[in-house]
Amino acid sequence: MNCPYGLLLPKVRKKTVSFILAGILVLLQASSLSGQTLLVAAASSMRDALEEAAAKFEKVSGYKTNFTFGSSGLLAHEIEGGVPYDLYIAAGANFIQELYHRKLLVQGTSNVICRGRLVIIIRKDSPRKIDRLHDITNFSLIAIANPQHAPYGKAAQEVLQNAGLWIGLQNRILYAERVTDILELVETGRVPVGIGAQSLRASTQVEYVPVEDKLYTPPETYIAMVKGTLHKEEARAFIAFLASDKGRAVLKEYGFSTP
Structure with missing residues (x-):
């Protein structure tokens, strides 16, 4: 489906x-x-x-x-x-x-x-930076796990909804099968930014920006x-x-x- x-x-x-x-x-x-x-x-x-x-x-x-x-x-x-x-x-x-x-x-x-906790994942060499959640609107493509079968994707959707960003960003969302795929997509440069799990060890190519706890249920x-x-x-x-x-x-x- x-x-x-x-x-x-x-x-x-x-x-x-x-x-x-x-x-x-x-x-x-x-x-x-x-x-x-x-x-x-x-x-x-x-x-x-x-x-x-x-x-x-x-x-x-x-x-x-x-x-x-x-x-x-x-x-x-x-x-x-x-x-x-x-x-x-x-x-x-x-x-x-x-x-x-x-x-x-x-x-x-x-x-x-x-x-668990959510983070915004971005390459360190990205020309655009993330200082706050709303900065994610500056990117053309955003990866999250598929909310239909991945709870971290559901939590990422909750973040964007509570921040009032979900409706405006839906056409820019790429749904990954697993939360580990998000890290790989950003590390390899296939996607400029993603919302994923803090628990995954990242390479030196990317950095994590914490998502405010009040925006989602961990x-x-x-x-x-x-x-x-x-x-x-x-x-x-x-x-x-x-x-x-x-x-x-x-x-x-x-x-x-x-x-």
């Missing part, structure tokens, strides 16, 4: 094929990885923080973790399609609630692990165990690690606030 407004990256239009390929890849991983490897579907905003947390988790537990990162909505569709993940980490409660309603998650395992990230997992012990251990002092320290290092 195409987004009803703005521009879409080509790969968003091909998401059905992406679901099939993702399912095949995860099935291959599931058959080849050892019994103590967790398969985790995780929101792309969590990529850098989770990779570091998983390395620390392996040192203390011996359990390995294999991630598939993507938008929370598209990953939820993969779980609905039977892709055998052990854990689901989603930005936003809606997708977690929907999977609970469909009885695809283990009851009582859902927890909020952190809250996306909450949830974790839950997928029904049918054969790795309940390992999954519970990873959930507990992220809630521990060591796990929270990693999340805070990447700009998240924790409960």
Whole structure:
């Protein structure tokens, strides 16, 4: 289903094929990885923080973790399609609630692990600068994640709406499939500016400008165990690690606030 407004990256239009390929890849991983490897579907905003947390988790537990990162909505569709993940980490409660309603998650395992922040992403060599949010109107193209399936995109839309900029900018918006795509688009110069996640480590080519907290509801990230997992012990251990002092320290290092 195409987004009803703005521009879409080509790969968003091909998401059905992406679901099939993702399912095949995860099935291959599931058959080849050892019994103590967790398969985790995780929101792309969590990529850098989770990779570091998983390395620390392996040192203390011996359990390995294999991630598939993507938008929370598209990953939820993969779980609905039977892709055998052990854990689901989603930005936003809606997708977690929907999977609970469909009885695809283990009851009582859902927890909020952190809250994210938005930033404006711009290249350091840009001839136009961003000193305040309204300066974004000086750009011909603005990237945000697709609000239909990416909570960080929904939050970016909320920012522009609350600032009174949304209607005037709709024809300049490019919708990316994942929040990580926004950083890549700006880093490579394909898009001059974007609104994305503070949690992603940027190259030296770009800089982050904070978005005022009062303009949006910070996306909450949830974790839950997928029904049918054969790795309940390992999954519970990873959930507990992220809630521990060591796990929270990693999340805070990447700009998240924790409960």
